[in-house]
Amino acid sequence: MLKRDSPSEALRRPDLLEDPGPVQIADTALRSEEELEREAEDRRRRRAEALAAMAGETSEFQRPFAPRAEAMILLENATKIYPGDVVGLRDVTLQIDKGEWVFLVGPSGSGKSTFIKLLLKEIDATSGNVQVGGRSLRTLKRSQVPKLRRNIGCVFQDFKLLPTRTVYENVAYALEVQGQRREVIERKVPEIIGLVGLADKIDKLPHELSGGQQQRVSIARAFVNHPPLLICDEPTGNLDPETSIGIMQLLYRINRAGTTVLMATHDREMVDKMRRRVIALEEGRVARDDRRGGYVEDEEA
Amino acid sequence: METRWKFFVLEALKSLRGNFATTVAAVVTVLVVMFIAGIGIALGSYVYNYSNKVRDDVTIRAYLKDSATDKQIAEIQRTITETPGVQPDSLQFISKDDAILRLQEQLGKDSELLELTLGNPLPASFEFKAVDPDQTATVAKAVAGLPGLDPPRPGLPNPDYGAGKADRVLKTAGTITLVLLGMGVVLAIAAVLLIGNTIRLSIFARRREVEVMKLVGATNWFVRLPFMIEGMICGVAGAIGATILLAVSYQTLLADRVETAMAGSGSPNAIAFPLLVVLLILAGLGIGALGSGLTMRRFLQV
Ligand SMILES: Nc1ncnc2c1ncn2[C@@H]1O[C@H](COP(=O)(O)OP(=O)(O)O)[C@@H](O)[C@H]1O
Ligand SMILES: [Mg+2]
Numbered sequence: 001m002l003k004r005d006s007p008s009e010a011l012r013r014p015d016l017l018e019d020p021g022p023v024q025i026a027d028t029a030l031r032s033e034e035e036l037e038r039e040a041e042d043r044r045r046r047r048a049e050a051l052a053a054m055a056g057e058t059s060e061f062q063r064p065f066a067p068r069a070e071a072m073i074l075l076e077n078a079t080k081i082y083p084g085d086v087v088g089l090r091d092v093t094l095q096i097d098k099g100e101w102v103f104l105v106g107p108s109g110s111g112k113s114t115f116i117k118l119l120l121k122e123i124d125a126t127s128g129n130v131q132v133g134g135r136s137l138r139t140l141k142r143s144q145v146p147k148l149r150r151n152i153g154c155v156f157q158d159f160k161l162l163p164t165r166t167v168y169e170n171v172a173y174a175l176e177v178q179g180q181r182r183e184v185i186e187r188k189v190p191e192i193i194g195l196v197g198l199a200d201k202i203d204k205l206p207h208e209l210s211g212g213q214q215q216r217v218s219i220a221r222a223f224v225n226h227p228p229l230l231i232c233d234e235p236t237g238n239l240d241p242e243t244s245i246g247i248m249q250l251l252y253r254i255n256r257a258g259t260t261v262l263m264a265t266h267d268r269e270m271v272d273k274m275r276r277r278v279i280a281l282e283e284g285r286v287a288r289d290d291r292r293g294g295y296v297e298d299e300e301a
Numbered sequence: 302m303e304t305r306w307k308f309f310v311l312e313a314l315k316s317l318r319g320n321f322a323t324t325v326a327a328v329v330t331v332l333v334v335m336f337i338a339g340i341g342i343a344l345g346s347y348v349y350n351y352s353n354k355v356r357d358d359v360t361i362r363a364y365l366k367d368s369a370t371d372k373q374i375a376e377i378q379r380t381i382t383e384t385p386g387v388q389p390d391s392l393q394f395i396s397k398d399d400a401i402l403r404l405q406e407q408l409g410k411d412s413e414l415l416e417l418t419l420g421n422p423l424p425a426s427f428e429f430k431a432v433d434p435d436q437t438a439t440v441a442k443a444v445a446g447l448p449g450l451d452p453p454r455p456g457l458p459n460p461d462y463g464a465g466k467a468d469r470v471l472k473t474a475g476t477i478t479l480v481l482l483g484m485g486v487v488l489a490i491a492a493v494l495l496i497g498n499t500i501r502l503s504i505f506a507r508r509r510e511v512e513v514m515k516l517v518g519a520t521n522w523f524v525r526l527p528f529m530i531e532g533m534i535c536g537v538a539g540a541i542g543a544t545i546l547l548a549v550s551y552q553t554l555l556a557d558r559v560e561t562a563m564a565g566s567g568s569p570n571a572i573a574f575p576l577l578v579v580l581l582i583l584a585g586l587g588i589g590a591l592g593s594g595l596t597m598r599r600f601l602q603v
Contacts, residue, residue: 160516
């Protein structure tokens with residue numbers, strides 16, 4: 001359904017693990033095919049915008065809701081009402097492109113987790129449409145849900161690690177569950193654990209690790225298959241600011257390798273620093289959708 | 302594929318060890334069910350075979366007076382041969398000497414004394430069968446009352462074919478089987494519920510694992526199989542325990558007596574033990590699968 005990334009070049013480069021550094025725009029060798037494609041598409045879009053502006057029409061960019069071929073996530077009037085008339089999400093329409101990095105912000109109870117559960121088809125929209133990777137989740141058969149989830153990496157505030165299993169086993173579990181062959185598991189698991197910087201902790205149990213290290217394990221598990229979409233629900237919510245930065249750098253590198261990242265967060269400092277797209281929810285509605293926004297609405301806006 | 306089965310079975314065993322007490326309760330219940338079912342099946346099959354044998358093997362015996370003349374005997378033989386529905390090659394003349402020999406064979410060597418002390422009290426007889434066992438009574442009637450035959454006496458009909466014996470056996474057996482079946486069904490339901498309870502606890506104990514499984518995209522059957530296997534292990538363990546118990550109690554309580562009874566040739570057999578084992582294990586698997594299946598429908602919406 002979703003296109004599986006080939007193991008991403010950027011993540012395999014050990015030198016990138018030490019210090020992510022600034023985005024190297026010129027270095028095409030470090031970027032995946034998909035990222036290059038996306039840039040080409042970006043150029044096409046800017047040109048189309050310029051042309052449209054000259055013709056006095058609204059550009060695609062100003063109408064972000066029109067479906068385009070490269071949408072990773074597409075919501076159309078998506079509404080989720082929980083039993084007892086509790087609003088989870090109300091009439092949300094938005095698009096997230098392949099390769100994008102998006103922050104999902106808003107106070108507790110504003111619908112961030114509901115948004116994420118819809119994408120995983122843990123719950124179904126009460127009305128409206130939800131599409132992931134071009135596939136409508138409403139018509140997606142139950143039997144196809146596992147396939148959807150194998151293409152979405154998930155990272156949560158509480159890590160969701162299995163306490164009686166080692167780091168290796170926790171990551172291997174994701175592959176075992178998917179019915180991967182043993183050779184593949186034995187090759188991929190140590191590789192990804194090395195990439196998240198936990199090679200020396202591979203046989204430790206989760207409770208022997210710090211919070212940041214546990215979160216790295218959960219990221220390794222989420223990314224071991226190189227899914228095209230990574231969803232994080234407050235991944236740094238339980239971590240101190242120092243540790244959070246390391247986690248964000250790791251996720252940032254994953255994003256730079258071509259994976260779309262959607263992150264629900266309360267981390268104001270991080271959002272303000274990174275200046276990425278920010279979708280702010282309030283009582284289940286989209287209150288704000290800024291291309292390069294801050295945690296709260298910018299003063300000048 | 303091999304590693305996968307290992308994975309599932311190890312998961313199931315780990316989890317069974319986790320709820321040891323409930324697992325034991327479930328296994329013991331299955332064991333009791335299977336033990337009763339085993340006795341029921343063995344007894345039922347024995348009685349069924351026995352009554353079939355009695356029914357199919359009805360030999361009509363027409364006993365002759367010791368004073369019967371050769372002419373009368375020839376006339377009786379002619380009547381029997383000419384009666385429609387008689388199995389022609391089944392007709393046999395048993396002389397007085399044949400009869401006493403046969404009795405001696407059945408009773409063993411010592412019984413030679415019998416003849417010496419009593420003389421030979423046994424009458425000569427014609428033995429024959431009806432082609433269709435159901436026609437036995439009709440065929441027997443055609444011979445009744447011929448001159449030269451011993452007159453019938455109360456309790457000793459002549460000709461004699463054990464009227465109603467098969468039906469009486471079947472009726473008793475039917476009642477016993479029905480009682481056992483009822484007990485079996487009640488206990489089987491209990492076993493399914495107890496296995497279900499074990500599985501419910503293990504679903505609860507492993508809800509985090511299940512959550513992670515779903516998260517990383519495990520298919521339904523992958524999530525369910527360990528629980529299914531868990532239930533089936535309970536069922537099979539109970540069935541194996543029951544077969545062992547059945548074998549042991551047969552050896553210690555019944556074997557001697559049955560062997561004596563079997564000594565006379567042509568005794569009906571109960572179900573073969575290996576077949577019984579296979580049946581019980583299959584039933585154990587079924588009960589286990591049913592118990593875990595029903596529980597998962599309620600507690601493991603994937
Ligand atoms: N399973 C549920 N049943 C009923 N109401 C729910 C459920 N999950 C969430 N809600 C409600 O939906 C609203 C949005 O919740 P949520 O999506 O978890 O917000 P956030 O993640 O932004 O804190 C809240 O009012 C919450 O109480
Ligand atoms: Mg939340």
